[in-house]
Amino acid sequence: MDALMLDGNAVAGLLQEVFGAEMTTAIGTCAACGSSAAVGAVHVFRAAGVVLRCPYCGSVLSKIVERQTQTCVDLRGLRALDRT
Amino acid sequence: MEGAALLGRLTWQLADVIEIVPETAHVKTLALDVPDWAGHRTGQHVDVRLTAEDGYQVERSYSIASAPSGSRVDLTVERLDDGEVSPYLTDELHSGDQLELRGPVGGYFVWEPSLKGPVLLVGGGSGVVPLMAMIRERAAAGSDVDMRLLLSSRSWEEIIYRDELERLSGDGLRVVHTLTRSRPDGWTGFARRVDAEMLAEVGPAVEDRPHVYVCGPTPFVEAVANALVGLGHQPHEIKTERFGPTGG
Numbered sequence: 001m002d003a004l005m006l007d008g009n010a011v012a013g014l015l016q017e018v019f020g021a022e023m024t025t026a027i028g029t030c031a032a033c034g035s036s037a038a039v040g041a042v043h044v045f046r047a048a049g050v051v052l053r054c055p056y057c058g059s060v061l062s063k064i065v066e067r068q069t070q071t072c073v074d075l076r077g078l079r080a081l082d083r084t
Numbered sequence: 085m086e087g088a089a090l091l092g093r094l095t096w097q098l099a100d101v102i103e104i105v106p107e108t109a110h111v112k113t114l115a116l117d118v119p120d121w122a123g124h125r126t127g128q129h130v131d132v133r134l135t136a137e138d139g140y141q142v143e144r145s146y147s148i149a150s151a152p153s154g155s156r157v158d159l160t161v162e163r164l165d166d167g168e169v170s171p172y173l174t175d176e177l178h179s180g181d182q183l184e185l186r187g188p189v190g191g192y193f194v195w196e197p198s199l200k201g202p203v204l205l206v207g208g209g210s211g212v213v214p215l216m217a218m219i220r221e222r223a224a225a226g227s228d229v230d231m232r233l234l235l236s237s238r239s240w241e242e243i244i245y246r247d248e249l250e251r252l253s254g255d256g257l258r259v260v261h262t263l264t265r266s267r268p269d270g271w272t273g274f275a276r277r278v279d280a281e282m283l284a285e286v287g288p289a290v291e292d293r294p295h296v297y298v299c300g301p302t303p304f305v306e307a308v309a310n311a312l313v314g315l316g317h318q319p320h321e322i323k324t325e326r327f328g329p330t331g332g
Contacts (some may be wrong), residue, residue, distance in 0.1 A: 005302050007326045010145050012190035013131035016094050024192035033324025048276060 008040040011050055011064075017040065018064060018073055021083065022027075028052075029080040031058035039081075085106060096185045099157065101120045107244050111210060113160045116183065121155045125147055126217035127194040127297070127325075128185030130159065134169055142167045147214035147299075147325075148188065151221040160244065162210040192327045194316045197222060199295060201229035202288035206278060206308050208236045208300025212244050214325065215299060223252050224252060232258045234286045236278050236304070238265040260286045278304070280311040290316040299325040 008015070008024050015023040024040035035056040042061060043053040049065035052075070061077040075081070099116040106112050126148075133143045150158035163174040177183065195203065195218045205215040211236055222231055237243045240263060249259045260276035262282065274282055288294040296317060298308045305326045312322050 009190050009193050009325045011128060013145060013186060016189055020093060022191045024190050038192050
């Protein structure tokens with residue numbers, strides 16, 4: 001466990017900017033282990049960008065990097081992202 | 085879905101600082117008036133943005149402390165000595181100033197009276213802030229839902245909202261404190277970190293399927309969530325919110 005770790009709630013505003021909708025209640029499925037979790041519950045690490053990790057296996061679900069007017073979003077670690 | 089996407093668009097807006105209220109030695113509440121506020125649900129956040137003269141910007145997410153009430157939004161902020169934002173908010177900001185924010189954001193760590201109960205709230209230090217919004221909403225709605233707050237603080241003096249919590253107690257709201265570092269003379273309450281035994285004693289029965297909300301520093305949340313699962317609570321009924329040293 002890492003004391004610097006946050007969770008998806010902390011980046012709700014950023015995710016809403018990226019997706020144009022509230023995303024913390026969306027369900028993400030990890031491409032590595034197949035577990036599902038609400039985005040609000042996934043583990044979040046902040047550095048030069050934001051890294052979302054699976055709370056079950058720790059694999060990277062998504063990376064989001066903002067630079068000037070551009071936002072780069074990598075979703076390779078997500079098998080699915082479902083909004084109800 | 086286009087309509088929903090448009091509704092979801094966030095815009096930065098200026099809030100007026102009405103009042104700054106000291107809560108403890110390191111914690112203050114900023115009472116804000118946000119002219120175009122669309123309302124919020126308890127547990128939601130706002131993003132606050134500060135801009136330096138040279139254009140450098142920094143953003144932080146803060147939980148809303150107040151129940152929904154018109155254009156009024158209260159944020160309770162703990163001063164972190166090495167923080168980039170919280171020292172400004174707690175030391176430099178005064179009533180009459182303006183503050184840039186956007187929100188409300190989030191929807192996962194949210195409670196509303198229609199969810200019924202029972203409800204178990206577990207807070208560590210300033211992790212009580214979004215839980216307080218839920219307690220205030222319960223009171224404002226005249227709800228009699230069985231709600232229990234287990235709040236871990238370092239000392240009696242560092243309990244945030246202590247007097248208001250005492251005032252609101254009763255009528256189905258139970259508030260239990262544990263003090264982890266120092267206790268006043270004659271203290272007979274809990275005097276250790278939150279553990280499974282304490283959660284079992286304070287919380288509603290597992291069979292009653294309580295909605296559980298845990299908020300605090302990351303190690304606190306991890307320990308409490310693991311203990312709750314160990315007691316048999318359903319993982320999907322345990323909503324967690326972590327904040328870390330980068331929260332400042």
